[in-house]
Amino acid sequence: MMGHRLFAVLVRASVAVATIDAHLARPMRHLLRSGAIDGYRLGGQVTGAWNPDYNPAADPANWRTCGACDGTTRSGDVACAVCAEAVQAGRRPGTVVPWSCTDWARYPGDIVALPRLLHPGWRFPRGRTPIAWVDLAGVVWLGTDEAVLTGTDTGHLPPRLRRVLDDLRIGRRDPDPGRSAPRTRPRPADLVTPWRYSGRAQPQGARFNPAEWSVAVVDAHS
Structure with missing residues (x-):
């Protein structure tokens, strides 16, 4: 039986539904190659997950x-x-x-501006907290899958996701390590999948600007 899980995937703010596939391909590539998932798509069975007022029908x-x-x-x-x-x-x-959700139109609301998640009052709708965060620095499993599965998910920001967002803001996590210079002090590897974390930091003088990023609601299935 196919399982569907909600992943939060960091993409550039300029991304639209017409171009999302190309921007999801890089961060999701190794999850596919490693067999962690069989496939994925924007929205899918979780279309409109972060907008309770949206009904695909x-x-x-x-x-x-x-x-x-x-x-x-x-x-x-x-x-x-x-x-x-x-x-x-x-x-x-x-x-x-x-x-079938595969025939539903893609919903622009499944690409959410990152500053919305950074707002102190942000909450996910109940049962719609992602189980993983994915960017080009790696995948972070948020430890929320059991709560989502059992219906006890409250929608509060998971501690591991809060840490990811804090690390992005202060430059300790580089969302695009391919453009960066080496760093001398690597992050602890307890939460970040080793095959994805690059061990690189942002170039000197570079600042992470949340307004330049969005988060895609991705249905990952296995």
Whole structure:
């Protein structure tokens, strides 16, 4: 049985849904190669996870013309049973919503500006806390998977994620180590997967600017 898990993946603020795949490829690559996950996509089964007001079924971008009646709402002399609930559900007559999340339109709200997560009052919706943080410095498992699975997740920022965000702000974690110079004092390896952490720091004088980054809501499945 396929399992779906919510990963928070750091991407550039300039990324949009049309270009997200290219920006997710690098940080997610080794998770795929190592077999930690089988695949991933923006949103997927967790589409709209961080916006409780969003319902994929109520998004007109996900409405499709009913294939049973070609949108006419009639099947012979009777009402089409396939799209009969469209109006009651708030959709246009003669439309249906794809049953599979792989056919849902990508939701721009699944790319969240990093400063929102840095706000002192930020909370994830209950049950929607990520189980892992991923950037080009590595993957940090947040220790939240059991709470999410058992329905006891409160949405409060996990301590490990708080540490990651603090490290980013003060320059102790480099989100793009490929552009950096070597460092002399490596981070402890207790939380960061060794094959991903680069042991590099930001160039001298460089400052981490949260406004230049966003966080993608990623459905990672295995």
